[in-house]
Amino acid sequence: MYTLENVSKTYTQSKRKVTALADVTLTIPSGQLVAIQGPTGGGKSTLLQMLGALDRPTSGRISLGESELSHLPDRKLGGIRAKEIGFVFQGFNLIPTLTAQENVETALAPLGISAEERRRRAVDALASVGLADRAGHVPGELSGGQQQRVAIARALVKEPDVLLADEPTGNLDEETRDEIMDLLEGLWRDRGLTLVIVTHDTAVAKRAERRLHIKHGTVTER
Amino acid sequence: MFFTYLRRELAGRRRQTAIVAIGMALAIALVMIVNAVSTGVKDAQASVLESVYGVGTDLTVSQDPTPPEEGEEGGGRFEFGADDxxxxxxxxxxxxxxxxxxxxxxxxxxxxxxxxxxxxxxxxxxxxxxxxxxxxxxxxxxxxxxxxxxxxxxxxxxxxxxxxxxxxxxxxxxxxxxxxxxxxxxxxxxxxxxxxxxxxxxxxxxxxxxxxxxxxxxxxxxxxxxxxxxxxxxxxxxxxxxxxxxxxxxxxxxxxxxxxxxxxxxxxxxxxxxxxxxxxxxxxxxxxxxxxxxxxxxxxxxxDATVSTQADLAASVSGSLATASSLISNLGLWLSVAVLVAAFLIAILFTIQGVTRRTREFGTLKAIGWSNRRVVGQVAGESLVQGLIGGAAGLVVGLAGIWVVNLIAPTLGGSAGTTTAGGGPTMAGPGATDGATAAGPFGGVSDAAGATTEVVLNAPVTISVVAIAIGLAVLGGLLAGAIGGWRASRLRPAEALRSVA
Incomplete structure (x- = not known):
């Protein structure tokens, strides 16, 4: 479960102070599917980075379960990201020189798992997203939808508690978008994940249990 | 994962790998050749010195020539009597x-x-x-x-x-x-x-x-x-x-x-x-x-004596050997340094450029839990292997270059012993006058044996030459990797992902 108490995040941009999050207080229970919407520059991605332990708030507290994310050192935040949080990005963010299977294996590298076990789990993860036959292909040989499936397999192979998706269907056509959302929804349901999706797409947002709107750094329920 | 990723990166970015490796190879080969030729020239100088001063001579003692005093003959003259x-x-x-x-x-x-x-x-x-x-x-x-x-x-x-x-x-x-x-x-x-x-x-x-x-x-x-x-x-x-x-x-x-x-x-x-x-x-x-x-x-x-060491004696070697020595120690050395610096800079710049280009890649890896140490190790490992590939190629090219020098086997002439004017150190060895061809004032010419020693230049391949090649490859790779790794370590995952959003 995520708990955010009076979380604020400010940046200095060209000597100008920009408030990305303003005094956000929020709770996201474990196993919930949450969609976050809002205009560009409203603070969606910043909120996702806070939830993903990629950044620390300027003020306030963020907790994931028993872990206080706002004050942990980088090394421990890295450990939490390695074990508990999976990421899916709009641009897929696959490593272009590695095959699909090797891309999935990168998520297991920090966990000290043996090479054989890594390979087995990567193959299983690819099979779970319907890409068992594409394991040896590099991203450039895969379609956008297939690349996003590889990215989802990479996020889930370590069996995290939380999956954070930043515009996961932003680069896909409607048909592929629906396929990906079906996949994510199925995985969420099967695995009991906490799934947080940042999206501009109302059709995607409507599939969530809970919809949040963020504008000028302020979060409201919809 | 480390070796898989490393292999894929080097194979996937062949042009960059080739450019860095070629640059390193040329620099290392040049340093090897200059070093081997330099050793060969030193050996040749030692040969010339040994032929004049003997093996094992550490010091020579001589005395500066003094001008003849007033009324004293500067040199002997031939005098013939009436009955001669x-x-x-x-x-x-x-x-x-x-x-x-x-x-x-x-x-x-x-x-x-x-x-x-x-x-x-x-x-x-x-x-x-x-x-x-x-x-x-x-x-x-x-x-x-x-x-x-x-x-x-x-x-x-x-x-x-x-x-x-x-x-x-x-x-x-x-x-x-x-x-x-x-x-x-x-x-x-x-x-x-x-x-x-x-x-x-x-x-x-x-x-x-x-x-x-x-x-x-x-x-x-x-x-x-x-x-x-x-x-x-x-x-x-x-x-x-x-x-x-x-x-x-x-x-x-x-x-x-x-x-x-x-x-x-x-x-x-x-x-x-x-x-x-x-x-x-x-x-x-x-x-x-x-x-x-x-x-x-x-x-x-x-x-009153002039005491000279082997180093002083080496400076007294003249002829094409001295020219070669000067060329090696000046042009050769600086050319090697310049090419080496250029190769290192190329390796460093390509590594930095690679890290910059892969900002999102490293940001993603950090986001999924890769530690700074693992990312830096990956970058440094790639640079080190690139350097080693360059080192291996440089070793081959360098050995080929040394082989060519030995095949050409240029002959260098050198003689030891010079006298400096104005009271400078006198390095005149016993053979200093050798090589003079005395021309009779009336046309008669007779040859004294020429003692300008001719030595065939042999550029030896020594352990140190091979060690230099490997050492420079490792150094170049580590230097580029350290700088590239340092840059990668400074990437914060959120900023890295945001920079390409």
Missing amino acids: GTTSGDSTEISQSRLTAGFGSTTFDASALDTVTDLDGVAAASAALSLTNMTFSGEMPQRMQEAPTDGTAPTDGDTAQEPPTGGFDGAGGSAFDVNSFSVLGIDPGAEAVGPLSAVELADGRGLEASDAGQAVAVLDASYATSAELAVGDTIDVGGTELEVVGTVTSTSADAATASNVYIPLDLAQQIAGLDGQVSDIYVQATSSDQIATVQADIEEALP
């Missing part, structure tokens, strides 16, 4: 040899040898007297024709009616030859240090302790050939006939030894009229770290 020469028909043949101190060398009291030998840190020392034998010979008309013997002056009518006869052309002309060769008086019992330590016997025997005072000589084999002399013949040295008992060749070089003729020191002093005088002392220190101390001690004990 051999008259045959209308012509008279004259010939005279003189043995004098070698050009550019100054003699000093032989007691200096005892002074040097008694110093701490001196393992062995021997003295030598460097001399030049000059022979003036020629043919001229019989003196009887030149002036009437009754004391009356010749009249115009006499000379007009009796044209001159005799001489080398039968018409009253004269011709003279001036012939010179170098002579080194040495202690026949001291072979441990000095010029004879760098020679080997070609024929006959060498000088022995029992030869002291005996009229015997050992000849440089090249000179013996050019002068048509062999063991058992005699040679005129300063007007004294000496028996040739042996010939010697240099052990370390292709050409002549330190001198044309070697004779016992006491005999040389006696013939040259330089009793108790020597021109050079060869000193061997007990160990290399004693050389500086011994040099200082000798300079203190013999304030």
Whole structure:
């Protein structure tokens, strides 16, 4: 479960102070599917980075379960990201020189798992997203939808508690978008994940249990 | 994962890998070749020095030449009495040899040898007297024709009616030859240090302790050939006939030894009229770290002496060898440094560019839990392997380059011994006058054996050359990897992802 108490995040941009999050207080229970919407520059991605332990708030507290994310050192935040949080990005963010299977294996590298076990789990993860036959292909040989499936397999192979998706269907056509959302929804349901999706797409947002709107750094329920 | 990722990156970014590797390879190959040639030139210099100063000589002691005092003859002259020469028909043949101190060398009291030998840190020392034998010979008309013997002056009518006869052309002309060769008086019992330590016997025997005072000589084999002399013949040295008992060749070089003729020191002093005088002392220190101390001690004990180390002697090597040495130490060195710096910069710039281009990649890896250390290790590992690929290629190219140098085998000429004007250090070795071709003032030319030593340049492949190649490859790779890794470590995952959003 995520708990955010009076979380604020400010940046200095060209000597100008920009408030990305303003005094956000929020709770996201474990196993919930949450969609976050809002205009560009409203603070969606910043909120996702806070939830993903990629950044620390300027003020306030963020907790994931028993872990206080706002004050942990980088090394421990890295450990939490390695074990508990999976990421899916709009641009897929696959490593272009590695095959699909090797891309999935990168998520297991920090966990000290043996090479054989890594390979087995990567193959299983690819099979779970319907890409068992594409394991040896590099991203450039895969379609956008297939690349996003590889990215989802990479996020889930370590069996995290939380999956954070930043515009996961932003680069896909409607048909592929629906396929990906079906996949994510199925995985969420099967695995009991906490799934947080940042999206501009109302059709995607409507599939969530809970919809949040963020504008000028302020979060409201919809 | 590390090796899989590394292999995929290097294979996937072939152009960058190739450019970095080629740059490193060229730089490393150049450094290897310059280093090997430099070693070859140093070996060649050592060969030249050994041929002149002997093996194991750490220091030489000589004395600066001083200008002749007022009223003193600067050099000897040939004087012929009225009855000198051999008259045959209308012509008279004259010939005279003189043995004098070698050009550019100054003699000093032989007691200096005892002074040097008694110093701490001196393992062995021997003295030598460097001399030049000059022979003036020629043919001229019989003196009887030149002036009437009754004391009356010749009249115009006499000379007009009796044209001159005799001489080398039968018409009253004269011709003279001036012939010179170098002579080194040495202690026949001291072979441990000095010029004879760098020679080997070609024929006959060498000088022995029992030869002291005996009229015997050992000849440089090249000179013996050019002068048509062999063991058992005699040679005129300063007007004294000496028996040739042996010939010697240099052990370390292709050409002549330190001198044309070697004779016992006491005999040389006696013939040259330089009793108790020597021109050079060869000193061997007990160990290399004693050389500086011994040099200082000798300079203190013999304030008028010039004491030279091997480094000083190396500076005295002249000829194309000196040019090659200068080229290697200047152009070669700086070219190597420049290419090496360029290659390192290319490797570093490509690594930094790679890290910048892969910002999102590293940001993503950090987002999924890769530690800073793992990311830095990956970048450094890639750079190191790129450097090693360049090093391996450079090793091959470098070895090929060295092979080509050895295949061409350029011949370098070098001679040791120069005298600087204005009281500078005198490095005149016993063979300093060798190589001079004495031209007679009246057209006669005779060859002294040339002692400009010609050495075939051999660029050796040593462990150090290979170690340099590997070391530079590792250094270049680590340097590029360290800088690239440092840059990657500074990427914060959120910023890295945001920068490409």
